[in-house]
């Protein structure tokens with residue numbers, strides 16, 4: 001199993017180019033079965049989850065051709081199969097995003113239940129309820145969701161009980177080919193939902209007000225092909241910004257979008273960073289030891305749960321006491337005991353991680369449990385005294401493109417050991 005070996009203590013300096021967003025690329029790839037003609041996608045991040053998505057599409061009969069390291073041609077014309085198997089779904093929860101598009105385009109879908117993961121139970125009841133309201137017949141048996149529809153899905157008024165990102169995306173994508181108008185209320189407002197809507201609209205869909213809590217979709221009989229560029233990854237951006245601040249560095253993130261990072265930039269400023277920004281770049285300059293911050297995760301535009309672990313590392317070494325309250329997932333503090341093994345001082349009470357900043361962390365052997373927990377441990381390794389070995393980095397490869405190469409280019413001493 002691969003691991004990272006990190007020798008901490010070097011402040012990060014320089015420019016880093018941000019990749020396309022994992023959480024935008026995955027729904028867009030799954031929705032690329034909706035058009036009737038070829039789709040070309042660019043700025044697709046080179047990630048394990050993208051490879052899994054292409055494999056899943058391949059099993060449905062949808063071929064993809066790489067046009068470069070971050071660009072693919074997708075051929076939805078080949079769609080002739082409707083099963084997303086457990087073998088693939090178990091490696092990537094986002095496989096559930098194929099359910100809506102497959103049902104809308106093919107009239108039937110058999111998708112393995114994704115099940116829980118390290119961060120929580122993560123049910124998909126809202127996806128199923130919404131599709132039922134659009135006329136789908138759905139049973140859940142033997143670990144699979146079996147869905148069929150007689151003719152086309154029908155437009156419906158759907159009020160989502162909870163804000164769900166992939167739930168909103170699944171229903172919005174399905175509604176793009178439904179008969180009639182669908183209104184999704186209490187929709188997720190994450191930028192990735194907007195990117196999916198922009199992608200579908202560029203293929204001829206009529207989706208209005210994505211990025212607000214009420215999305216209206218005027219269903220079309222068919223979508224055409226075309227080209228689309230995936231938006232930059234706001235979580236990768238935030239991760240590099242935290243790494244720069246934690247190491248006392250000065251880093252500029254390029255090819256990003258500061259508008260998607262309001263809540264994160266505010267907390268970095270509270271932590272004492274100097275932030276400057278342009279349309280597609282953000283520069284962070286550390287001004288001495290960071291100050292501890294308080295954070296409550298919540299749906300966009302509030303502070304993203306996917307940045308919580310990285311800020312735990314920042315609080316671990318910051319001046320003063322801070323806390324992080326996680327309100328989205330019930331078990332997202334798996335990184336905290338690992339940080340404590342490196343000398344951090346945390347108490348976890350329910351959904352709060354309360355920290356008392358320490359002057360330094362010390363290198364240790366630590367283990368990744370999920371994607372963002374892994375990022376927090378890598379950042380901890382970059383600031384710690386001595387050597388840190390981060391194990392089970394397959395988690396980080398799901399969502400960060402060449403993170404060790406990007407960090408090394410900023411001056412970090414990090415190597416991947418096979």
Ligand SMILES: CC(=O)N[C@H]1[C@@H](OP(=O)(O)OP(=O)(O)OC[C@H]2O[C@@H](n3ccc(=O)[nH]c3=O)[C@H](O)[C@@H]2O)O[C@H](CO)[C@@H](O)[C@@H]1O
Nearest residue numbers: 023094122123124125126127162163164165166167306328
């Ligand atoms: C591929 C992708 O985009 N993943 C992101 C997406 O995950 P994902 O879309 O899975 O997360 P959701 O927004 O659906 O989850 C939010 C909350 O709603 C609950 N829930 C969700 C659906 C449902 O049918 N029933 C239900 O109870 C979940 O258990 C969770 O407590 O949004 C999360 C929250 O911003 C991010 O951390 C993930 O990185």
Ligand SMILES: C=C(OP(=O)(O)O)C(=O)O
Nearest residue numbers: 023093094306371372399
């Ligand atoms: C939780 C995440 O992803 P996923 O929903 O794919 O597990 C994440 O990106 O932090």
